[in-house]
Amino acid sequence: MASLKKTILVVDDDKSILRTFTRILQKSGYEIDTAETGQEAIEKTQTRSYDLALVDIRLPDIDGTDLLAKLKKPLQHTVKIMITGFPSLETGVKALDEGADAYLVKPVKPQELLILLEEKLKSREEAAGISY
Numbered sequence: 001m002a003s004l005k006k007t008i009l010v011v012d013d014d015k016s017i018l019r020t021f022t023r024i025l026q027k028s029g030y031e032i033d034t035a036e037t038g039q040e041a042i043e044k045t046q047t048r049s050y051d052l053a054l055v056d057i058r059l060p061d062i063d064g065t066d067l068l069a070k071l072k073k074p075l076q077h078t079v080k081i082m083i084t085g086f087p088s089l090e091t092g093v094k095a096l097d098e099g100a101d102a103y104l105v106k107p108v109k110p111q112e113l114l115i116l117l118e119e120k121l122k123s124r125e126e127a128a129g130i131s132y
Helices: 015-027 040-048 064-070 089-096 109-129
Strands: 005-011 032-035 052-056 081-082 102-107
Touching: 005 015, 015 032, 015 052, 015 109, 032 040, 040 064, 040 109, 052 064, 052 109, 064 081, 064 089, 081 109, 089 102, 102 109
Parallel strands: 005 032, 005 052, 052 081, 081 102
Antiparallel strands: none
16 A cells, blocks of 8 residues: 655745655655745645645744744644754743744755654554554
């Protein structure tokens, strides 16, 4: 039986990062959806569910941690990973307080990203008792 492709929402206002993440993740067998603003991410989560969300902390219309707070309900069963090029203890703590499962600092190494995604998705499945 073929397993369903895992879906990932990548939220970042940097088009080159969106392209890079999309290429890396699609090559690894994931289905990718992207959003360049918090509002676009909110709209997409109203009509679709995702296995994982990669969210940049600095977005043009909203702080990524505030976006996580707004998406708590639609993303309650989604693994959430925050990404930032401007790390600080404050944003790291706030991201985890708002439900982030991990916090990555740019530039993100592709191999590290893929290993983290696999680990987080596997632990989420085990916690939910889901097997593919």
